Amino acid sequence: MNITLRVFKPEDFDTLYEIDQACYEPEVAYSKRELRAYLHFSGSDCLVAEAPAQAVAAAADAPAPEKQIVGFCISARRDEGGYIVTIDVLPQFRRHHVGSMLLTEIERRLAANGVREVTLETATDSDSAVAFWTKHGYRNRGIKKDYYPGGRDAFVMAKTLPI
Numbered sequence: 629m630n631i632t633l634r635v636f637k638p639e640d641f642d643t644l645y646e647i648d649q650a651c652y653e654p655e656v657a658y659s660k661r662e663l664r665a666y667l668h669f670s671g672s673d674c675l676v677a678e679a680p681a682q683a684v685a686a687a688a689d690a691p692a693p694e695k696q697i698v699g700f701c702i703s704a705r706r707d708e709g710g711y712i713v714t715i716d717v718l719p720q721f722r723r724h725h726v727g728s729m730l731l732t733e734i735e736r737r738l739a740a741n742g743v744r745e746v747t748l749e750t751a752t753d754s755d756s757a758v759a760f761w762t763k764h765g766y767r768n769r770g771i772k773k774d775y776y777p778g779g780r781d782a783f784v785m786a787k788t789l790p791i
């Protein structure tokens with residue numbers, strides 16, 4: 629799959645919101661206010677992954693977009709500490725290493741800004757997410773009880789970036 633990455637642009641916001649809604653249960657997905665706040669944190673970074681737009685019938689007077697956003701990742705950092713706010717890949721584009729591309733580049737950008745350790749929370753009952761983080765070298769450092777709205781627990785996972 630021909631995936632390319634680029635930095636978030638403000639006009640992507642509504643698409644990112646829709647992707648987040650598609651990736652999480654309604655009580656866990658971000659509100660627009662929350663998503664906007666994470667994107668504007670001091671030290672935040674957001675990359676989007678794009679795929680060639682699927683053949684859709686274009687309106688006669690509107691050219692079809694050449695690319696569609698299929699995933700994104702938001703990180704934050706303070707000093708040597710980095711944090712993955714979220715990583716979202718549309719269900720129909722999963723298992724094609726879109727998430728891996730996003731995470732690898734977000735980690736590279738964090739490291740370039742002096743980050744040495746990256747942490748995140750992920751739902752303890754999300755086997756796919758835990759498998760994804762484990763595959764990328766994140767290790768379980770503990771549990772936050774009732775972390776998510778609705779009462780689900782989260783693993784705290786962390787990884788030391790190579791220097």
Ligand SMILES: CC(C)(COP(=O)(O)OP(=O)(O)OC[C@H]1O[C@@H](n2cnc3c(N)ncnc32)[C@H](O)[C@@H]1OP(=O)(O)O)[C@@H](O)C(=O)NCCC(=O)NCCS
Pocket residue numbers: 651652713714715716717718721722723724725726727728729749750751754755756757759760761763
């Ligand atoms: C987690 C998520 C971002 C992974 O994105 P993805 O593009 O499908 O991931 P990749 O294709 O890069 O997967 C890399 C590796 O992670 C592991 N992995 C990913 N999804 C998996 C699954 N459903 N089951 C088992 N292992 C999985 C595999 O080892 C995989 O490598 P492989 O396909 O070569 O076996 C995606 O499933 C997603 O958006 N989930 C919903 C949102 C979420 O839970 N985000 C994480 C919490 S913040």
